[in-house]
């Protein structure tokens with residue numbers, strides 16, 4: 001699967017400097033700075049634009065592949081899929097049909113993928129949100145898979161790493177969606193009891209109940225550069241309050257400045273940083289030296 | 301009696317003349333004193349806190365506070381707490397724990413404040429911390445939804461050992477208007493959304509999320525004192541049960557029961573895959 005990053009048939013657009021012989025898909029265009037990037041270089045750079053640093057959105061599977069040691073991922077609870085507790089129908093479309101479409105499109109059964117892996121040899125439990133599945137809204141399955149993963153990580157003595165992203169609530173599951181908030185917070189108590197690290201990485205976009213629950217009670221809260229993070233979305237805020245929102249509002253950089261997150265970590269460094277943080281928290285020496293990352297470096 | 305629709309209940313739950321938290325505090329507590337401030341930033345008038353005598357013991361009360369008039373509503377931000385409101389609740393909850401006092405909360409808010417400053421001060425962080433503080437509370441906790449249970453902003457004070465709802469109260473993941481705007485692409489279809497979302501006290505009781513529905517023989521805005529009295533009686537009964545539980549099994553066990561309750565909520569399909 002490719003990230004959501006617009007590709008462009010350069011040849012057909014007739015960009016003279018690149019010549020007409022370049023095959024389709026060899027070049028990608030950064031949606032922020034409009035730079036044409038050689039796709040192989042883009043992939044090597046973890047789907048970060050080498051010119052402006054834009055972090056393209058990833059699927060859960062891409063995220064896992066970029067983060068964990070090769071072949072180390074073993075999925076947990078892949079058999080869970082959404083029920084329809086409210087028998088919800090909107091505009092003639094029943095919720096199960098919407099789910100089926102999302103499953104077809106994303107290749108996932110739900111908006112959260114969980115499992116065990118190692119990162120630079122460090123054993124972890126993982127939970128990764130799939131924004132391509134109904135905007136990674138948190139329904140019963142998301143909450144249950146999250147809770148089981150946190151508890152299993154605790155039982156297996158693993159640190160728990162969560163890539164949090166969400167567009168908000170799973171409205172089709174109504175109040176069941178809402179009550180996943182306390183459920184996820186209860187579940188991470190199992191990690192606290194065993195003094196195991198719980199680290200969340202907030203990735204673009206991260207809003208609503210996910211931000212207002214497990215994502216912000218972690219031991220360490222990291223974010224990717226430029227990620228948009230908040231409780232209410234910018235459109236809602238503008239509509240309700242008619243306030244003009246400043247540039248950079250709700251960006252990871254804004255949150256760092258306002259004291260809400262521990263650090264911003266560029267994606268290509270994330271693997272090393274996660275392993276390093278876990279080792280530091282659990283009082284273990286690193287097997288390979290990791291350089292100190294300054295504020296300036298991570299701001300780049 | 302006529303069957304009320306979900307949308308009727310929404311109107312009743314939001315009725316301005318319905319008794320609000322301070323009415324319950326005044327009527328149910330003896331010698332109450334209001335407590336102010338989060339000791340971090342400022343006092344949020346959308347969440348009130350009080351200590352007072354309830355029956356034979358001291359209790360702490362926390363609740364969302366809407367206004368009884370438009371002027372008061374503006375001053376109270378329509379009962380929409382800002383981060384400092386949740387941080388005040390956390391502070392007062394810790395006070396209750398120090399003195400071993402039960403905590404009663406009254407839930408009545410359209411939502412947490414969705415403003416620029418609230419985001420700057422970490423609205424999501426304040427809500428998650430408040431949820432965690434309530435889930436960890438070392439004292440018995442009881443919540444009553446007295447009006448509008450609007451989303452995470454309401455939930456933050458509601459994750460208690462007992463969750464009671466007045467007959468015409470609602471609890472929803474989003475306002476019916478917002479849900480209609482998104483899923484029906486038309487906010488005017490809120491009545492339909494309200495029905496589909498299953499937000500009434502009766503439905504939450506059926507789902508096992510609410511423990512009890514407190515009847516309103518007459519809607520609360522027409523019978524404030526009767527409503528408050530019935531809420532007081534229900535609270536007394538549940539508080540006695542909880543105190544007995546805490547006394548017999550200890551705080552650790554009581555907290556495990558609370559955790560198990562919130563850990564269990566949800567419905568899904570599971571195929572045997574390994």
Ligand SMILES: [Zn+2]
Nearest residue numbers: 030033049052
């Ligand atoms: Zn770029």
